Amino acid sequence: MHTDIRSRRASNEAFPCRHPSCHRSRASLSPYCRPHFERTKHLGHPDAVAYRSGLWAPHRAEVERLLESNPDHPGLLQVINFVDRLLTQAAGNVYAFKGADELCRLLGHGVTARQIVVEACAHWLWTSDMPKAFPSDTAADFALARAVFALAPRPRRPCGVQRGGRWSSSYARKPNSASLRFIGQHLRKSLAAFLVNVTHAVHQARTLRKDPEALMRLPFQVTYR
Numbered sequence: 210m211h212t213d214i215r216s217r218r219a220s221n222e223a224f225p226c227r228h229p230s231c232h233r234s235r236a237s238l239s240p241y242c243r244p245h246f247e248r249t250k251h252l253g254h255p256d257a258v259a260y261r262s263g264l265w266a267p268h269r270a271e272v273e274r275l276l277e278s279n280p281d282h283p284g285l286l287q288v289i290n291f292v293d294r295l296l297t298q299a300a301g302n303v304y305a306f307k308g309a310d311e312l313c314r315l316l317g318h319g320v321t322a323r324q325i326v327v328e329a330c331a332h333w334l335w336t337s338d339m340p341k342a343f344p345s346d347t348a349a350d351f352a353l354a355r356a357v358f359a360l361a362p363r364p365r366r367p368c369g370v371q372r373g374g375r376w377s378s379s380y381a382r383k384p385n386s387a388s389l390r391f392i393g394q395h396l397r398k399s400l401a402a403f404l405v406n407v408t409h410a411v412h413q414a415r416t417l418r419k420d421p422e423a424l425m426r427l428p429f430q431v432t433y434r
């Protein structure tokens with residue numbers, strides 16, 4: 210058994226990385242070299258880039274402004290209710306779905322369903338301004354989940370040298386790829402209509418700020434019944 214895995218690993222490592230512009234050899238049983246494998250695992254695509262949530266801070270402020278001026282919007286109440294139920298389910302059983310442990314951690318730090326909704330909207334809005342930010346939908350899903358998971362500090366693991374029962378250093382444990390994939394995809398699919406609506410409203414608000422009479426020039430539309 211062990212020899213079998215060892216020989217499969219050795220024969221796989223003789224092949225080049227699957228990435229078209231990479232000449233390194235494959236890592237272990239992966240179709241990619243180590244760096245491309247790590248990117249795929251943590252970011253959802255071998256060419257994906259990790260972005261810091263400070264980048265969409267202005268977008269977060271725009272979303273907050275919109276939501277604060279529409280506190281009773283039925284769509285907003287519906288998505289907050291949806292995320293609240295997801296958090297309750299995670300709190301009841303950390304194995305209920307992939308990433309439930311991450312949502313439990315957020316709950317433990319006092320993160321609310323509304324904060325998660327705002328972060329998802331801000332990330333979506335930022336993505337709409339940066340259409341080339343993600344090489345695939347999966348990478349965008351991973352990034353959405355990473356943005357939400359970053360709402361509370363990550364648990365740290367000790368490392369370095371141990372002196373007198375204490376470790377010299379520590380590092381933040383990364384979220385696992387199954388959690389990133391599931392939570393990212395689940396949030397995108399479940400909140401899609403709301404995310405699109407918020408993005409559209411913010412774009413409209415931007416246009417109006419630049420040109421206050423812009424809406425007057427739009428053709429009349431038949432009222433939706």
Ligand SMILES: [Zn+2]
Nearest residue numbers: 226231242245
């Ligand atoms: Zn590679």
